[in-house]
Amino acid sequence: MAAKKTEQAEQAGQTERTKQAERPLPRFPEPDTAEFWRRTAARQLTYQVCDQCSRVVFYPRAACPACGGRTLSLQVSAGLGTIYSATLIRRAGHPYFLQRVPYFVAFIDLDEGFRMLSEVIHAADHTASSLVAKRVAVSWEEHSELSIPLFRPIAT
Numbered sequence: 001m002a003a004k005k006t007e008q009a010e011q012a013g014q015t016e017r018t019k020q021a022e023r024p025l026p027r028f029p030e031p032d033t034a035e036f037w038r039r040t041a042a043r044q045l046t047y048q049v050c051d052q053c054s055r056v057v058f059y060p061r062a063a064c065p066a067c068g069g070r071t072l073s074l075q076v077s078a079g080l081g082t083i084y085s086a087t088l089i090r091r092a093g094h095p096y097f098l099q100r101v102p103y104f105v106a107f108i109d110l111d112e113g114f115r116m117l118s119e120v121i122h123a124a125d126h127t128a129s130s131l132v133a134k135r136v137a138v139s140w141e142e143h144s145e146l147s148i149p150l151f152r153p154i155a156t
């Protein structure tokens, strides 16, 4: 009995420690981005195209920022892109990211014509400036209901 209690306490302690270190995830309901996140569970990186003016739209939203059209079609990206700019994050205000510093964050120009902000992983042999113009591919970090799109450098 006492041994079981200790075991439970240890498990609870472990859960608490794990909880402190978890990546902050999107909170729902979130009408404009819910479908984007739902698709990430199937490792699909999606973007929108305006049915009225054909503009590529990212991040997901209810109306086209160019023409105001409210009919946007969801497309699936191949997840390949080129780094536009990058920086090395050395400080973090959240326990999860505190464990991860230093890490790279970059603006990535996806081949389909949209730019997104994400983390670049497996890049320890790079500097922020050497990452610029590097080709990258999406790499999924899986969670229970969704996945986080991260990027890794690829050989060209």
Ligand SMILES: [Zn+2]
Residues within 6 Å of the ligand: 050, 051, 052, 053, 054, 055, 064, 065, 066, 067, 068, 069
């Ligand atoms: Zn439009």
